[in-house]
Amino acid sequence: xxxxxxxxxxxxxxxxxxxxxxTWQEIAEAHARIAPRIHRTPVLTSQMMDxxxxxxxxxxxxxxxxxxxxxxxxxTNAIFSLxxxxxxxxxxxxxxxxxxxAVACAAAWRGAKAWIVMPKNxxxxxxxxxxxxxxxxxxxxxxxxxxxxxxAKIQAETGAALVHPYDDDRIIAGxxxxxxxxxxxxxxxxxxxxxxxxxxxxxxxxxxxxNMRPNIMLFGCEPAKANDAYLSMQTGELQPxxxxxxxxxxxxxxxxxxxxxxxxxxxxxxxxxxEEEIVAAMRLLWERMKIVVEPSSSIVMAPLLRKGGLDSLxxxxxxxxxxPKIGVILSGGNVDLSALPFGKG
Amino acid sequence: xxxxxxxxxxxxxxxxxxxxxxTWQEIAEAHARIAPRIHRTPVLTSQMMDxxxxxxxxxxxxxxxxxxxxxxxxxTNAIFSLxxxxxxxxxxxxxxxxxxxAVACAAAWRGAKAWIVMPKNxxxxxxxxxxxxxxxxxxxxxxxxxxxxxxAKIQAETGAALVHPYDDDRIIAGxxxxxxxxxxxxxxxxxxxxxxxxxxxxxxxxxxxxNMRPNIMLFGCEPAKANDAYLSMQTGELQPxxxxxxxxxxxxxxxxxxxxxxxxxxxxxxxxxxEEEIVAAMRLLWERMKIVVEPSSSIVMAPLLRKGGLDSLxxxxxxxxxxPKIGVILSGGNVDLSALPFGKG
Numbered sequence: 001x002x003x004x005x006x007x008x009x010x011x012x013x014x015x016x017x018x019x020x021x022x023t024w025q026e027i028a029e030a031h032a033r034i035a036p037r038i039h040r041t042p043v044l045t046s047q048m049m050d051x052x053x054x055x056x057x058x059x060x061x062x063x064x065x066x067x068x069x070x071x072x073x074x075x076t077n078a079i080f081s082l083x084x085x086x087x088x089x090x091x092x093x094x095x096x097x098x099x100x101x102a103v104a105c106a107a108a109w110r111g112a113k114a115w116i117v118m119p120k121n122x123x124x125x126x127x128x129x130x131x132x133x134x135x136x137x138x139x140x141x142x143x144x145x146x147x148x149x150x151x152a153k154i155q156a157e158t159g160a161a162l163v164h165p166y167d168d169d170r171i172i173a174g175x176x177x178x179x180x181x182x183x184x185x186x187x188x189x190x191x192x193x194x195x196x197x198x199x200x201x202x203x204x205x206x207x208x209x210x211n212m213r214p215n216i217m218l219f220g221c222e223p224a225k226a227n228d229a230y231l232s233m234q235t236g237e238l239q240p241x242x243x244x245x246x247x248x249x250x251x252x253x254x255x256x257x258x259x260x261x262x263x264x265x266x267x268x269x270x271x272x273x274x275e276e277e278i279v280a281a282m283r284l285l286w287e288r289m290k291i292v293v294e295p296s297s298s299i300v301m302a303p304l305l306r307k308g309g310l311d312s313l314x315x316x317x318x319x320x321x322x323x324p325k326i327g328v329i330l331s332g333g334n335v336d337l338s339a340l341p342f343g344k345g
Numbered sequence: 346x347x348x349x350x351x352x353x354x355x356x357x358x359x360x361x362x363x364x365x366x367x368t369w370q371e372i373a374e375a376h377a378r379i380a381p382r383i384h385r386t387p388v389l390t391s392q393m394m395d396x397x398x399x400x401x402x403x404x405x406x407x408x409x410x411x412x413x414x415x416x417x418x419x420x421t422n423a424i425f426s427l428x429x430x431x432x433x434x435x436x437x438x439x440x441x442x443x444x445x446x447a448v449a450c451a452a453a454w455r456g457a458k459a460w461i462v463m464p465k466n467x468x469x470x471x472x473x474x475x476x477x478x479x480x481x482x483x484x485x486x487x488x489x490x491x492x493x494x495x496x497a498k499i500q501a502e503t504g505a506a507l508v509h510p511y512d513d514d515r516i517i518a519g520x521x522x523x524x525x526x527x528x529x530x531x532x533x534x535x536x537x538x539x540x541x542x543x544x545x546x547x548x549x550x551x552x553x554x555x556n557m558r559p560n561i562m563l564f565g566c567e568p569a570k571a572n573d574a575y576l577s578m579q580t581g582e583l584q585p586x587x588x589x590x591x592x593x594x595x596x597x598x599x600x601x602x603x604x605x606x607x608x609x610x611x612x613x614x615x616x617x618x619x620e621e622e623i624v625a626a627m628r629l630l631w632e633r634m635k636i637v638v639e640p641s642s643s644i645v646m647a648p649l650l651r652k653g654g655l656d657s658l659x660x661x662x663x664x665x666x667x668x669p670k671i672g673v674i675l676s677g678g679n680v681d682l683s684a685l686p687f688g689k690g
Binding site for chain 1: 634
């Protein structure tokens with residue numbers, strides 16, 4: 001990493017005077033709000049993965065979450081935070097993937113219409129997932145500007161409430177509940193690894209983890225082919241990401257100022273991962289842990305499979321002298337089984 | 346079903362005077378013996394699967410078990426029941442699949458050698474699993490007689506202790522602990538479905554379930570292409586199974602007298618499933634529940650996906666008037682990702 005790692009003596013988040021993010025209280029409220037509607041996902045362990053990594057790993061399985069990813073946490077929190085009046089005209093969002101399905105699902109629970117703006121080139125399987133939850137798919141050209149414009153147009157025409165995929169405190173507070181549950185189950189983790197794209201999950205993870213375990217180290221995992229978070233952390237300024245064709249289709253969005261501000265303060269580092277490493281880790285998790293994870297999830301395992309990968313995290317030695325305990329957030333499992341990247345033999 | 350279903354007024358198993366099977370006490374002892382070494386696997390639920398079946402389903406995920414299947418329960422119980430003297434010369438068994446890997450794994454925990462007799466045509470992936478746990482693979486001709494003879498020869502030459510895949514009370518007691526955990530977690534199930542091949546898992550399931558919830562209904566799921574359990578129940582006499590090429594490669598073995606005796610007394614019915622239904626259910630579980638299950642596991646979901654499938658089980662109405670609660674044992678997740686039965690598109 002080319003930038004300094006977070007000092008272990010950082011203050012608890014609620015003590016930070018410049019806080020412009022969900023408070024611990026808001027995260028706890030989000031958890032209470034969504035808990036009756038979502039799964040408390042299991043935390044799995046694997047002797048094989050421990051042996052391969054040299055650490056003791058705890059896998060928070062958000063691939064087993066409702067709608068197939070952690071996105072239902074933020075979407076449910078945002079949509080159930082709205083008043084009846086707010087949702088009367090429906091919900092609108094833009095997403096090429098899991099957030100769209102999550103919003104469609106949570107809107108249906110709320111009895112609200114949901115318009116999901118998706119690029120024309122989004123995979124059929126993602127479109128079908130939105131429609132299976134009763135969402136209305138609005139197709140647009142596959143550019144970020146077309147997506148924003150189309151969502152704004154629908155909002156203007158219908159009066160629907162906009163729910164951004166990550167640049168929203170209610171979304172971040174919802175995503176923060178995954179790490180909250182993980183640390184409730186395994187309180188003495190030394191580090192947590194989570195994928196980073198727009199930063200909703202990772203910034204929420206930072207907020208919960210820093211509050212519950214102040215000295216924990218926190219890492220984002222990012223495709224080398226979509227490395228805006230890495231560059232932003234390195235330069236100290238938010239870097240753009242025009243587009244990316246990484247196989248990790250959930251990790252093609254850029255950070256927002258809101259999420260970057262949290263990451264800049266809390267994150268220990270961003271780990272870049274190659275396409276080949278993402279696919280190899282995915283196959284390993286399917287074969288050995290018997291769980292279906294998408295490339296955007298398997299990315300978190302990849303740095304731990306490298307020779308010297310664990311050492312490169314520079315975790316402090318544990319007082320009890322045992323191998324480090326690392327939480328790994330497996331974010332989702334929505335893949336097209338007809339187009340798997342596994343070769344024959 | 347062509348034979349009468351078990352009356353709900355059956356006595357608790359320990360009261361049966363003709364009992365020739367593990368007692369409840371032995372099952373509890375098996376559980377205490379293996380619990381420190383195995384996973385307590387999670388019980389997953391899915392709104393989607395509930396909607397498709399009309400029931401409320403509780404999936405006991407033995408695909409997430411150590412060694413990739415429930416087989417580690419019986420193997421661990423059998424091998425840790427042996428004395429140091431018994432295991433000094435090692436363990437020998439015959440298996441083309443999950444039992445072989447489980448014995449290799451449990452023997453390694455015990456510090457014992459393990460010879461696994463496998464047919465020459467066993468898939469490479471199964472052979473590699475045995476070897477990964479340190480087992481010694483002994484290949485033989487792909488017939489049941491050659492497998493038995495080879496195992497007997499190794500036993501004679503080495504003095505290794507024979508651990509049969511299912512015709513063994515210690516194995517049945519171990520496999521019984523999966524249903525025991527399931528009913529500890531979800532006590533008010535109306536029925537349990539489990540796959541049936543040699544009958545170790547299903548007979549163990551019957552023993553635990555009948556003891557913990559006397560009026561529960563219990564079903565075996567069997568490939569139509571390997572229907573010896575169905576025919577045995579129908580005729581009241583143990584029927585042979587010479588060979589089968591069902592895709593459910595874990596379900597190609599015949600019942601043993603020991604397991605048949607238990608099933609005959611406790612089972613409500615055997616549900617036959619086609620090859621196409623097995624593959625369709627497998628794909629559905631992977632896609633929707635994000636778990637890797639092998640065909641021998643997905644078979645239990647198939648009868649519930651049929652039109653009228655739930656009604657055909659003839660479960661009694663619940664006193665609380667809600668939809669029936671059904672436990673589904675997903676037995677394993679060992680599949681070759683290079684040879685998946687999913688077509689393109």
